[in-house]
Amino acid sequence: MGGKLFRNFSFLSATLSFFLLVGIFAILFTYAQEAMHEFGFDFLFTEAWEADEDDEGGIFGGYVPIIGTLLSTLIAMAIAVPLAMGIAIFLTEIASDAIGKPVSIAIELLAAIPSIIYGMWGLFYFAPIVQSTVGGNGVGLLTAGIVLAIMIIPFMAAISRDAMNTTPLVLKESAYAMGATKFEVIKDVIMPYSKGGIIGSIILALGRALGETMAVAFLIGSVMSIPGSITDPTTSIPVLLANNFAEAQDLEMSSMYFLALILFVVSFIIISTAKFYFLGRKVKG
Amino acid sequence: MGKNNLVMDIKDFSFTYSGAEEPSLKKINLPVLENKITAMIGPSGCGKSTLLRAMNRIHDLYSGNKYEGLINLYKADGSKENILDLKKENDFIKLRQQVGMIFQKPTPFPMSIFDNVAYGLKLSGIKNRSELEGRVEKALQGAAIWKETKDRLKESALGLSGGQQQRLCIARAVALKPRVLLFDEPTSALDPISTGAIEELITELKEELSVVIVTHNMQQASRLSDYTAFMYLGDLAEYDKTDKIFLNPSKKLTEDYITGRFG
Numbered sequence: 001m002g003g004k005l006f007r008n009f010s011f012l013s014a015t016l017s018f019f020l021l022v023g024i025f026a027i028l029f030t031y032a033q034e035a036m037h038e039f040g041f042d043f044l045f046t047e048a049w050e051a052d053e054d055d056e057g058g059i060f061g062g063y064v065p066i067i068g069t070l071l072s073t074l075i076a077m078a079i080a081v082p083l084a085m086g087i088a089i090f091l092t093e094i095a096s097d098a099i100g101k102p103v104s105i106a107i108e109l110l111a112a113i114p115s116i117i118y119g120m121w122g123l124f125y126f127a128p129i130v131q132s133t134v135g136g137n138g139v140g141l142l143t144a145g146i147v148l149a150i151m152i153i154p155f156m157a158a159i160s161r162d163a164m165n166t167t168p169l170v171l172k173e174s175a176y177a178m179g180a181t182k183f184e185v186i187k188d189v190i191m192p193y194s195k196g197g198i199i200g201s202i203i204l205a206l207g208r209a210l211g212e213t214m215a216v217a218f219l220i221g222s223v224m225s226i227p228g229s230i231t232d233p234t235t236s237i238p239v240l241l242a243n244n245f246a247e248a249q250d251l252e253m254s255s256m257y258f259l260a261l262i263l264f265v266v267s268f269i270i271i272s273t274a275k276f277y278f279l280g281r282k283v284k285g
Numbered sequence: 286m287g288k289n290n291l292v293m294d295i296k297d298f299s300f301t302y303s304g305a306e307e308p309s310l311k312k313i314n315l316p317v318l319e320n321k322i323t324a325m326i327g328p329s330g331c332g333k334s335t336l337l338r339a340m341n342r343i344h345d346l347y348s349g350n351k352y353e354g355l356i357n358l359y360k361a362d363g364s365k366e367n368i369l370d371l372k373k374e375n376d377f378i379k380l381r382q383q384v385g386m387i388f389q390k391p392t393p394f395p396m397s398i399f400d401n402v403a404y405g406l407k408l409s410g411i412k413n414r415s416e417l418e419g420r421v422e423k424a425l426q427g428a429a430i431w432k433e434t435k436d437r438l439k440e441s442a443l444g445l446s447g448g449q450q451q452r453l454c455i456a457r458a459v460a461l462k463p464r465v466l467l468f469d470e471p472t473s474a475l476d477p478i479s480t481g482a483i484e485e486l487i488t489e490l491k492e493e494l495s496v497v498i499v500t501h502n503m504q505q506a507s508r509l510s511d512y513t514a515f516m517y518l519g520d521l522a523e524y525d526k527t528d529k530i531f532l533n534p535s536k537k538l539t540e541d542y543i544t545g546r547f548g
Binding site: 096168170171172173174175176177178179180181182184188189192193195 | 341343346348374378379381382385386388389390392394395396404405408409454457458461
Protein backbone atom coordinates (compact mmCIF):
# COMPACT_ATOMS: atom_id res chain seq x y z
CA MET A 1 0.00 0.00 0.00
CA GLY A 2 2.68 2.48 1.12
CA GLY A 3 4.91 1.27 -1.68
CA LYS A 4 2.24 1.91 -4.29
CA LEU A 5 1.51 5.36 -2.92
CA PHE A 6 5.18 6.25 -2.96
CA ARG A 7 5.52 4.92 -6.47
CA ASN A 8 2.64 7.01 -7.71
CA PHE A 9 3.97 10.06 -5.94
CA SER A 10 7.44 9.71 -7.49
CA PHE A 11 5.90 9.04 -10.88
CA LEU A 12 3.80 12.18 -10.60
CA SER A 13 6.76 14.32 -9.52
CA ALA A 14 8.88 12.98 -12.34
CA THR A 15 6.28 13.55 -15.03
CA LEU A 16 5.39 16.96 -13.63
CA SER A 17 8.77 18.37 -14.65
CA PHE A 18 8.27 17.07 -18.15
CA PHE A 19 4.80 18.62 -18.42
CA LEU A 20 6.12 21.92 -17.06
CA LEU A 21 8.74 21.99 -19.78
CA VAL A 22 6.23 21.25 -22.53
CA GLY A 23 3.69 23.60 -20.94
CA ILE A 24 6.04 26.55 -20.81
CA PHE A 25 7.09 25.95 -24.39
CA ALA A 26 3.42 25.75 -25.46
CA ILE A 27 2.55 29.01 -23.67
CA LEU A 28 5.51 30.86 -25.20
CA PHE A 29 4.65 29.46 -28.60
CA THR A 30 0.96 30.40 -28.32
CA TYR A 31 1.52 33.93 -27.11
CA ALA A 32 4.23 34.46 -29.72
CA GLN A 33 1.80 33.55 -32.54
CA GLU A 34 0.68 37.12 -33.25
CA ALA A 35 4.25 38.37 -33.67
CA MET A 36 5.26 35.30 -35.64
CA HIS A 37 2.41 35.89 -38.11
CA GLU A 38 3.10 39.60 -38.31
CA PHE A 39 6.89 39.51 -38.73
CA GLY A 40 7.89 35.95 -39.53
CA PHE A 41 11.62 35.35 -39.96
CA ASP A 42 12.19 39.06 -40.54
CA PHE A 43 11.80 39.42 -36.78
CA LEU A 44 15.33 38.10 -36.38
CA PHE A 45 16.78 40.82 -38.62
CA THR A 46 14.70 43.88 -37.73
CA GLU A 47 16.48 46.50 -35.67
CA ALA A 48 13.48 48.60 -34.72
CA TRP A 49 11.48 48.21 -31.52
CA GLU A 50 8.83 50.94 -31.82
CA ALA A 51 5.25 50.95 -30.65
CA ASP A 52 2.70 53.13 -32.51
CA GLU A 53 1.25 56.20 -30.82
CA ASP A 54 -1.96 54.42 -29.90
CA ASP A 55 -0.08 51.40 -28.54
CA GLU A 56 -2.09 49.18 -30.88
CA GLY A 57 0.77 47.98 -33.07
CA GLY A 58 4.20 48.96 -34.26
CA ILE A 59 7.39 47.44 -35.60
CA PHE A 60 9.25 45.07 -33.34
CA GLY A 61 12.41 43.20 -34.19
CA GLY A 62 14.73 40.98 -32.19
CA TYR A 63 17.96 41.88 -33.99
CA VAL A 64 19.45 44.21 -31.37
CA PRO A 65 18.77 42.12 -28.24
CA ILE A 66 19.82 38.93 -30.02
CA ILE A 67 23.11 40.49 -31.14
CA GLY A 68 23.57 42.05 -27.70
CA THR A 69 23.01 38.72 -26.00
CA LEU A 70 25.40 36.90 -28.32
CA LEU A 71 28.14 39.54 -28.10
CA SER A 72 28.03 39.95 -24.31
CA THR A 73 28.07 36.17 -23.92
CA LEU A 74 30.95 35.86 -26.39
CA ILE A 75 33.02 38.42 -24.48
CA ALA A 76 32.22 36.68 -21.20
CA MET A 77 33.20 33.26 -22.55
CA ALA A 78 36.39 34.54 -24.18
CA ILE A 79 37.52 35.86 -20.80
CA ALA A 80 36.09 33.15 -18.57
CA VAL A 81 37.17 29.93 -20.31
CA PRO A 82 40.95 30.43 -20.13
CA LEU A 83 40.81 31.86 -16.61
CA ALA A 84 38.54 29.11 -15.30
CA MET A 85 40.78 26.43 -16.85
CA GLY A 86 43.79 28.09 -15.26
CA ILE A 87 42.10 28.08 -11.86
CA ALA A 88 41.02 24.45 -12.19
CA ILE A 89 44.50 23.32 -13.24
CA PHE A 90 46.08 25.33 -10.44
CA LEU A 91 43.76 23.81 -7.86
CA THR A 92 44.15 20.20 -9.01
CA GLU A 93 47.79 20.03 -10.01
CA ILE A 94 49.82 22.94 -8.74
CA ALA A 95 48.53 24.33 -5.47
CA SER A 96 49.54 22.79 -2.17
CA ASP A 97 46.70 21.96 0.21
CA ALA A 98 47.47 25.03 2.30
CA ILE A 99 46.68 27.30 -0.66
CA GLY A 100 44.34 25.06 -2.63
CA LYS A 101 41.75 24.49 0.11
CA PRO A 102 41.03 28.17 0.91
CA VAL A 103 41.00 29.08 -2.79
CA SER A 104 38.60 26.21 -3.47
CA ILE A 105 36.25 27.43 -0.75
CA ALA A 106 36.46 31.01 -1.99
CA ILE A 107 35.57 29.84 -5.51
CA GLU A 108 32.52 27.98 -4.24
CA LEU A 109 31.40 31.00 -2.20
CA LEU A 110 31.83 33.29 -5.21
CA ALA A 111 29.57 31.00 -7.18
CA ALA A 112 26.88 31.48 -4.54
CA ILE A 113 26.71 35.30 -4.68
CA PRO A 114 23.33 36.48 -6.05
CA SER A 115 23.63 38.12 -9.43
CA ILE A 116 22.14 41.44 -8.30
CA ILE A 117 25.18 41.94 -6.08
CA TYR A 118 27.46 41.45 -9.08
CA GLY A 119 25.25 43.96 -10.92
CA MET A 120 25.51 46.60 -8.21
CA TRP A 121 29.22 46.08 -7.74
CA GLY A 122 29.65 46.24 -11.51
CA LEU A 123 27.69 49.46 -11.87
CA PHE A 124 29.07 51.44 -8.95
CA TYR A 125 32.60 50.17 -8.79
CA PHE A 126 33.62 48.41 -11.96
CA ALA A 127 31.92 50.50 -14.67
CA PRO A 128 33.88 53.65 -13.73
CA ILE A 129 37.10 51.67 -13.96
CA VAL A 130 36.20 50.51 -17.47
CA GLN A 131 35.26 54.07 -18.36
CA SER A 132 38.58 55.50 -17.22
CA THR A 133 40.77 52.76 -18.70
CA VAL A 134 39.08 51.67 -21.94
CA GLY A 135 36.72 54.58 -22.62
CA GLY A 136 33.01 54.79 -23.38
CA ASN A 137 30.59 55.85 -20.72
CA GLY A 138 31.04 52.95 -18.32
CA VAL A 139 27.99 50.86 -18.97
CA GLY A 140 28.00 48.89 -22.19
CA LEU A 141 28.86 45.63 -23.87
CA LEU A 142 32.38 45.31 -22.46
CA THR A 143 31.42 46.01 -18.84
CA ALA A 144 28.52 43.57 -19.05
CA GLY A 145 30.74 40.94 -20.68
CA ILE A 146 33.50 41.24 -18.07
CA VAL A 147 31.12 41.10 -15.11
CA LEU A 148 29.33 38.16 -16.71
CA ALA A 149 32.71 36.47 -17.01
CA ILE A 150 33.43 37.11 -13.33
CA MET A 151 30.05 35.58 -12.51
CA ILE A 152 30.52 32.37 -14.46
CA ILE A 153 34.22 31.77 -13.74
CA PRO A 154 33.71 30.28 -10.24
CA PHE A 155 31.03 27.94 -11.50
CA MET A 156 33.06 26.81 -14.50
CA ALA A 157 36.26 26.46 -12.47
CA ALA A 158 34.55 24.40 -9.76
CA ILE A 159 33.04 21.90 -12.20
CA SER A 160 36.23 21.64 -14.26
CA ARG A 161 38.22 21.12 -11.07
CA ASP A 162 35.93 18.26 -10.06
CA ALA A 163 36.25 16.75 -13.53
CA MET A 164 40.07 17.00 -13.47
CA ASN A 165 40.12 15.49 -9.99
CA THR A 166 38.57 12.31 -11.37
CA THR A 167 41.75 11.57 -13.36
CA PRO A 168 43.12 8.43 -11.67
CA LEU A 169 46.33 9.05 -9.76
CA VAL A 170 47.97 6.01 -11.33
CA LEU A 171 47.31 7.39 -14.82
CA LYS A 172 49.11 10.62 -13.96
CA GLU A 173 51.92 8.67 -12.30
CA SER A 174 52.38 6.50 -15.35
CA ALA A 175 52.75 9.60 -17.52
CA TYR A 176 55.35 10.97 -15.10
CA ALA A 177 57.01 7.54 -15.17
CA MET A 178 57.39 7.95 -18.95
CA GLY A 179 59.37 11.12 -18.36
CA ALA A 180 56.57 13.64 -18.80
CA THR A 181 56.76 17.08 -17.24
CA LYS A 182 53.91 18.50 -15.19
CA PHE A 183 52.77 20.57 -18.17
CA GLU A 184 52.80 17.52 -20.44
CA VAL A 185 50.81 15.48 -17.93
CA ILE A 186 48.19 18.24 -17.75
CA LYS A 187 48.02 18.64 -21.52
CA ASP A 188 48.18 14.99 -22.60
CA VAL A 189 46.52 13.10 -19.76
CA ILE A 190 44.40 15.27 -17.48
CA MET A 191 42.77 17.47 -20.12
CA PRO A 192 41.82 14.62 -22.49
CA TYR A 193 40.66 12.47 -19.60
CA SER A 194 38.38 15.14 -18.16
CA LYS A 195 37.32 16.57 -21.52
CA GLY A 196 33.67 15.61 -21.04
CA GLY A 197 33.35 17.41 -17.73
CA ILE A 198 35.26 20.45 -18.93
CA ILE A 199 33.09 20.86 -22.03
CA GLY A 200 30.02 20.30 -19.88
CA SER A 201 31.08 23.07 -17.50
CA ILE A 202 31.67 25.44 -20.40
CA ILE A 203 28.29 24.75 -21.92
CA LEU A 204 26.43 25.11 -18.62
CA ALA A 205 28.21 28.41 -18.00
CA LEU A 206 27.29 29.48 -21.53
CA GLY A 207 23.64 28.76 -20.76
CA ARG A 208 23.86 30.83 -17.62
CA ALA A 209 25.54 33.74 -19.40
CA LEU A 210 22.87 33.76 -22.12
CA GLY A 211 20.03 33.92 -19.63
CA GLU A 212 21.53 36.23 -17.02
CA THR A 213 19.17 39.15 -16.44
CA MET A 214 19.82 41.14 -13.30
CA ALA A 215 23.54 41.86 -13.52
CA VAL A 216 23.35 42.55 -17.25
CA ALA A 217 20.35 44.85 -16.80
CA PHE A 218 22.53 47.05 -14.57
CA LEU A 219 25.49 47.06 -16.89
CA ILE A 220 24.63 46.75 -20.55
CA GLY A 221 23.01 50.17 -20.87
CA SER A 222 19.58 48.99 -22.09
CA VAL A 223 19.77 50.97 -25.32
CA MET A 224 17.99 49.67 -28.42
CA SER A 225 20.89 50.06 -30.82
CA ILE A 226 23.56 47.93 -32.41
CA PRO A 227 26.86 48.66 -30.66
CA GLY A 228 29.43 50.38 -32.90
CA SER A 229 32.30 49.62 -30.58
CA ILE A 230 32.95 47.23 -27.73
CA THR A 231 32.23 49.84 -25.06
CA ASP A 232 28.90 50.98 -26.56
CA PRO A 233 25.70 50.32 -24.67
CA THR A 234 23.14 47.94 -26.17
CA THR A 235 20.60 45.49 -24.76
CA SER A 236 20.05 41.76 -24.44
CA ILE A 237 17.00 39.50 -24.62
CA PRO A 238 16.47 39.02 -20.88
CA VAL A 239 17.14 42.68 -20.17
CA LEU A 240 14.68 43.88 -22.80
CA LEU A 241 12.03 41.52 -21.48
CA ALA A 242 12.54 42.62 -17.88
CA ASN A 243 12.49 46.33 -18.75
CA ASN A 244 9.47 46.33 -21.07
CA PHE A 245 7.19 43.76 -19.58
CA ALA A 246 5.26 46.13 -17.33
CA GLU A 247 4.03 48.45 -20.11
CA ALA A 248 3.85 46.26 -23.19
CA GLN A 249 0.53 45.34 -24.81
CA ASP A 250 -0.77 43.29 -27.70
CA LEU A 251 1.74 43.04 -30.54
CA GLU A 252 4.67 44.24 -28.42
CA MET A 253 3.80 41.70 -25.75
CA SER A 254 3.58 38.98 -28.38
CA SER A 255 6.93 40.05 -29.80
CA MET A 256 8.44 39.70 -26.36
CA TYR A 257 7.05 36.20 -26.10
CA PHE A 258 8.67 35.54 -29.46
CA LEU A 259 12.01 36.74 -28.07
CA ALA A 260 11.53 34.61 -24.96
CA LEU A 261 10.81 31.62 -27.18
CA ILE A 262 14.06 32.19 -29.08
CA LEU A 263 16.03 32.37 -25.82
CA PHE A 264 14.22 29.30 -24.51
CA VAL A 265 15.06 27.24 -27.59
CA VAL A 266 18.70 28.35 -27.66
CA SER A 267 19.19 27.63 -23.94
CA PHE A 268 17.38 24.32 -24.29
CA ILE A 269 19.70 23.24 -27.08
CA ILE A 270 22.74 24.30 -25.07
CA ILE A 271 21.72 22.49 -21.90
CA SER A 272 20.78 19.36 -23.84
CA THR A 273 24.21 19.37 -25.44
CA ALA A 274 25.81 19.66 -21.99
CA LYS A 275 23.66 16.82 -20.76
CA PHE A 276 24.72 14.74 -23.72
CA TYR A 277 28.37 15.32 -22.88
CA PHE A 278 27.91 14.47 -19.20
CA LEU A 279 26.06 11.29 -20.12
CA GLY A 280 28.66 10.39 -22.72
CA ARG A 281 31.29 10.64 -20.03
CA LYS A 282 29.41 8.35 -17.67
CA VAL A 283 29.01 5.67 -20.30
CA LYS A 284 32.72 5.74 -21.09
CA GLY A 285 33.99 5.80 -17.52
CA MET B 286 75.60 -11.85 -20.27
CA GLY B 287 76.66 -14.62 -17.96
CA LYS B 288 78.37 -12.21 -15.66
CA ASN B 289 76.52 -10.79 -12.71
CA ASN B 290 76.82 -7.09 -13.41
CA LEU B 291 75.08 -4.61 -11.17
CA VAL B 292 72.58 -2.28 -12.79
CA MET B 293 71.29 -0.75 -9.60
CA ASP B 294 72.62 -0.93 -6.10
CA ILE B 295 70.66 0.09 -3.04
CA LYS B 296 72.79 0.83 -0.01
CA ASP B 297 71.67 1.58 3.56
CA PHE B 298 68.54 3.06 2.11
CA SER B 299 65.92 4.46 4.49
CA PHE B 300 62.71 6.14 3.49
CA THR B 301 60.23 8.14 5.56
CA TYR B 302 56.89 9.28 4.18
CA SER B 303 55.90 12.92 4.59
CA GLY B 304 54.47 13.44 8.06
CA ALA B 305 55.37 9.97 9.32
CA GLU B 306 57.39 9.52 12.51
CA GLU B 307 58.87 6.13 11.70
CA PRO B 308 60.71 5.29 8.48
CA SER B 309 58.82 2.89 6.19
CA LEU B 310 62.09 1.41 4.99
CA LYS B 311 65.05 0.85 7.29
CA LYS B 312 68.62 0.54 6.00
CA ILE B 313 67.84 -1.57 2.96
CA ASN B 314 70.73 -3.15 1.05
CA LEU B 315 69.71 -4.73 -2.23
CA PRO B 316 71.63 -5.31 -5.47
CA VAL B 317 69.79 -5.38 -8.81
CA LEU B 318 71.61 -7.49 -11.36
CA GLU B 319 71.73 -6.81 -15.06
CA ASN B 320 69.50 -8.92 -17.32
CA LYS B 321 68.01 -10.70 -14.32
CA ILE B 322 64.57 -10.65 -12.78
CA THR B 323 64.54 -9.64 -9.15
CA ALA B 324 61.29 -10.27 -7.27
CA MET B 325 60.26 -8.48 -4.11
CA ILE B 326 57.83 -10.39 -1.92
CA GLY B 327 56.39 -9.84 1.54
CA PRO B 328 53.13 -9.17 3.34
CA SER B 329 51.12 -6.00 2.66
CA GLY B 330 52.70 -2.94 4.19
CA CYS B 331 56.19 -4.43 4.27
CA GLY B 332 57.52 -1.62 2.09
CA LYS B 333 58.16 -3.44 -1.18
CA SER B 334 56.14 -1.00 -3.30
CA THR B 335 57.65 1.91 -1.39
CA LEU B 336 61.10 0.67 -2.30
CA LEU B 337 60.12 0.12 -5.92
CA ARG B 338 58.71 3.65 -6.16
CA ALA B 339 61.97 5.06 -4.81
CA MET B 340 63.90 3.48 -7.65
CA ASN B 341 62.50 5.90 -10.25
CA ARG B 342 61.86 8.69 -7.71
CA ILE B 343 58.14 8.64 -8.46
CA HIS B 344 57.73 9.41 -4.75
CA ASP B 345 58.91 12.90 -5.58
CA LEU B 346 55.56 13.79 -7.13
CA TYR B 347 54.50 14.30 -3.53
CA SER B 348 56.58 16.57 -1.37
CA GLY B 349 57.98 16.03 2.09
CA ASN B 350 59.32 12.47 1.84
CA LYS B 351 62.77 11.84 3.30
CA TYR B 352 65.53 9.68 1.81
CA GLU B 353 68.75 8.42 3.39
CA GLY B 354 71.51 6.22 2.05
CA LEU B 355 72.07 5.85 -1.66
CA ILE B 356 70.74 4.15 -4.76
CA ASN B 357 73.30 3.86 -7.53
CA LEU B 358 72.29 3.46 -11.13
CA TYR B 359 75.00 2.03 -13.38
CA LYS B 360 75.05 3.41 -16.92
CA ALA B 361 75.84 1.43 -20.04
CA ASP B 362 79.34 2.92 -20.08
CA GLY B 363 80.05 1.66 -16.57
CA SER B 364 79.76 4.99 -14.81
CA LYS B 365 77.34 5.29 -11.92
CA GLU B 366 75.23 7.97 -10.33
CA ASN B 367 73.39 8.15 -7.04
CA ILE B 368 69.79 8.80 -8.06
CA LEU B 369 69.00 10.21 -4.63
CA ASP B 370 71.18 13.20 -5.53
CA LEU B 371 68.87 14.23 -8.38
CA LYS B 372 67.05 17.50 -7.79
CA LYS B 373 65.84 18.99 -11.08
CA GLU B 374 62.75 17.99 -13.04
CA ASN B 375 64.98 17.39 -16.05
CA ASP B 376 67.11 14.89 -14.15
CA PHE B 377 64.01 13.03 -12.99
CA ILE B 378 62.83 12.82 -16.58
CA LYS B 379 66.16 11.33 -17.67
CA LEU B 380 66.07 8.88 -14.78
CA ARG B 381 62.52 7.78 -15.58
CA GLN B 382 63.45 7.21 -19.20
CA GLN B 383 66.12 4.78 -18.01
CA VAL B 384 64.08 3.24 -15.20
CA GLY B 385 60.55 2.60 -16.47
CA MET B 386 57.55 1.53 -14.44
CA ILE B 387 54.47 -0.65 -14.95
CA PHE B 388 51.60 -0.25 -12.52
CA GLN B 389 49.04 -2.54 -10.88
CA LYS B 390 46.25 -1.52 -13.18
CA PRO B 391 46.77 -1.03 -16.90
CA THR B 392 47.05 2.72 -17.51
CA PRO B 393 46.55 3.41 -21.21
CA PHE B 394 46.38 7.13 -21.92
CA PRO B 395 43.17 8.44 -23.49
CA MET B 396 44.65 8.42 -27.01
CA SER B 397 45.23 5.97 -29.86
CA ILE B 398 47.28 2.79 -29.56
CA PHE B 399 50.02 4.29 -31.74
CA ASP B 400 50.12 7.54 -29.78
CA ASN B 401 50.32 5.65 -26.49
CA VAL B 402 53.48 3.87 -27.55
CA ALA B 403 54.90 6.91 -29.33
CA TYR B 404 54.18 9.13 -26.32
CA GLY B 405 57.40 8.57 -24.40
CA LEU B 406 59.42 8.72 -27.63
CA LYS B 407 57.91 12.06 -28.55
CA LEU B 408 58.60 13.35 -25.04
CA SER B 409 62.22 12.32 -25.42
CA GLY B 410 62.42 14.49 -28.53
CA ILE B 411 61.98 12.06 -31.42
CA LYS B 412 59.92 13.83 -34.10
CA ASN B 413 60.81 11.96 -37.28
CA ARG B 414 57.67 10.11 -38.39
CA SER B 415 59.35 7.07 -39.90
CA GLU B 416 61.63 6.61 -36.91
CA LEU B 417 58.59 6.84 -34.62
CA GLU B 418 56.73 4.28 -36.70
CA GLY B 419 59.68 1.90 -36.67
CA ARG B 420 60.18 2.12 -32.92
CA VAL B 421 56.47 1.80 -32.17
CA GLU B 422 56.27 -1.35 -34.28
CA LYS B 423 59.36 -2.79 -32.65
CA ALA B 424 58.05 -2.02 -29.16
CA LEU B 425 54.66 -3.57 -29.91
CA GLN B 426 56.39 -6.67 -31.26
CA GLY B 427 58.62 -6.72 -28.21
CA ALA B 428 55.56 -6.67 -25.99
CA ALA B 429 53.91 -9.46 -28.03
CA ILE B 430 50.94 -7.34 -28.96
CA TRP B 431 51.81 -6.34 -32.55
CA LYS B 432 49.61 -8.97 -34.22
CA GLU B 433 46.54 -7.88 -32.29
CA THR B 434 47.06 -4.18 -32.84
CA LYS B 435 48.72 -3.66 -36.21
CA ASP B 436 45.40 -3.11 -38.01
CA ARG B 437 43.97 -0.79 -35.36
CA LEU B 438 46.86 1.47 -34.41
CA LYS B 439 44.70 4.55 -34.86
CA GLU B 440 41.91 3.29 -32.60
CA SER B 441 41.64 4.33 -28.96
CA ALA B 442 43.73 2.25 -26.59
CA LEU B 443 40.78 2.22 -24.19
CA GLY B 444 39.06 -0.33 -26.48
CA LEU B 445 41.64 -3.04 -25.74
CA SER B 446 41.06 -5.76 -23.15
CA GLY B 447 42.73 -5.49 -19.74
CA GLY B 448 45.53 -7.89 -20.63
CA GLN B 449 46.15 -6.17 -23.95
CA GLN B 450 46.19 -2.79 -22.21
CA GLN B 451 48.83 -4.01 -19.79
CA ARG B 452 50.97 -5.32 -22.65
CA LEU B 453 50.49 -1.97 -24.39
CA CYS B 454 51.78 -0.24 -21.26
CA ILE B 455 54.79 -2.55 -21.30
CA ALA B 456 55.35 -1.75 -24.99
CA ARG B 457 55.09 1.93 -24.13
CA ALA B 458 57.80 1.56 -21.49
CA VAL B 459 60.00 -0.74 -23.62
CA ALA B 460 59.90 1.74 -26.51
CA LEU B 461 62.14 4.05 -24.51
CA LYS B 462 64.77 1.28 -24.22
CA PRO B 463 65.09 1.60 -20.44
CA ARG B 464 67.90 -0.15 -18.56
CA VAL B 465 65.55 -1.24 -15.80
CA LEU B 466 61.80 -1.88 -15.80
CA LEU B 467 59.95 -1.81 -12.47
CA PHE B 468 56.73 -3.83 -12.22
CA ASP B 469 54.36 -3.06 -9.35
CA GLU B 470 52.10 -6.14 -9.14
CA PRO B 471 51.50 -5.99 -12.90
CA THR B 472 49.06 -8.91 -13.05
CA SER B 473 46.96 -8.37 -9.93
CA ALA B 474 44.08 -6.94 -11.99
CA LEU B 475 44.26 -9.57 -14.76
CA ASP B 476 42.74 -12.99 -15.47
CA PRO B 477 44.96 -16.11 -15.47
CA ILE B 478 45.40 -16.23 -19.25
CA SER B 479 46.46 -12.58 -19.51
CA THR B 480 48.69 -13.14 -16.49
CA GLY B 481 50.40 -16.00 -18.29
CA ALA B 482 51.00 -13.82 -21.35
CA ILE B 483 52.49 -11.03 -19.21
CA GLU B 484 54.75 -13.44 -17.34
CA GLU B 485 56.03 -14.90 -20.59
CA LEU B 486 56.67 -11.40 -21.83
CA ILE B 487 58.59 -10.42 -18.70
CA THR B 488 60.79 -13.50 -19.09
CA GLU B 489 61.58 -12.49 -22.67
CA LEU B 490 62.27 -8.91 -21.66
CA LYS B 491 65.25 -9.82 -19.52
CA GLU B 492 67.27 -10.40 -22.66
CA GLU B 493 67.11 -6.66 -23.23
CA LEU B 494 66.85 -5.15 -19.80
CA SER B 495 66.72 -5.77 -16.08
CA VAL B 496 63.47 -6.35 -14.24
CA VAL B 497 62.37 -5.69 -10.67
CA ILE B 498 58.93 -7.02 -9.88
CA VAL B 499 56.80 -6.60 -6.77
CA THR B 500 54.29 -9.40 -6.40
CA HIS B 501 51.86 -10.84 -3.88
CA ASN B 502 51.79 -14.07 -5.78
CA MET B 503 54.45 -16.44 -4.47
CA GLN B 504 54.14 -18.81 -7.44
CA GLN B 505 54.71 -15.89 -9.74
CA ALA B 506 57.89 -14.94 -7.91
CA SER B 507 59.21 -18.49 -8.02
CA ARG B 508 58.26 -19.01 -11.67
CA LEU B 509 59.66 -15.75 -12.96
CA SER B 510 62.53 -14.49 -10.95
CA ASP B 511 66.23 -15.23 -10.70
CA TYR B 512 66.63 -13.48 -7.37
CA THR B 513 64.12 -12.87 -4.62
CA ALA B 514 64.07 -10.33 -1.84
CA PHE B 515 61.78 -11.04 1.08
CA MET B 516 60.76 -7.92 2.94
CA TYR B 517 59.12 -7.68 6.31
CA LEU B 518 58.04 -4.57 8.27
CA GLY B 519 60.33 -2.22 6.38
CA ASP B 520 63.37 -4.50 6.59
CA LEU B 521 64.94 -6.62 3.92
CA ALA B 522 64.64 -9.93 5.75
CA GLU B 523 66.39 -12.11 3.21
CA TYR B 524 67.80 -11.82 -0.31
CA ASP B 525 69.16 -14.70 -2.35
CA LYS B 526 68.76 -16.72 -5.51
CA THR B 527 65.10 -17.56 -5.98
CA ASP B 528 65.70 -21.32 -5.76
CA LYS B 529 67.47 -20.89 -2.47
CA ILE B 530 64.74 -18.67 -1.00
CA PHE B 531 61.95 -21.02 -1.97
CA LEU B 532 63.63 -24.37 -1.34
CA ASN B 533 66.01 -23.70 1.48
CA PRO B 534 65.59 -20.27 3.08
CA SER B 535 68.09 -19.45 5.76
CA LYS B 536 65.63 -17.64 8.00
CA LYS B 537 62.65 -19.08 9.83
CA LEU B 538 60.61 -15.95 9.01
CA THR B 539 61.10 -16.41 5.27
CA GLU B 540 60.15 -20.06 5.49
CA ASP B 541 56.99 -19.24 7.46
CA TYR B 542 55.98 -16.67 4.86
CA ILE B 543 56.56 -18.73 1.74
CA THR B 544 54.85 -21.75 3.24
CA GLY B 545 51.84 -19.57 3.96
CA ARG B 546 51.98 -19.64 7.74
CA PHE B 547 51.35 -15.89 7.78
CA GLY B 548 50.92 -13.10 5.27
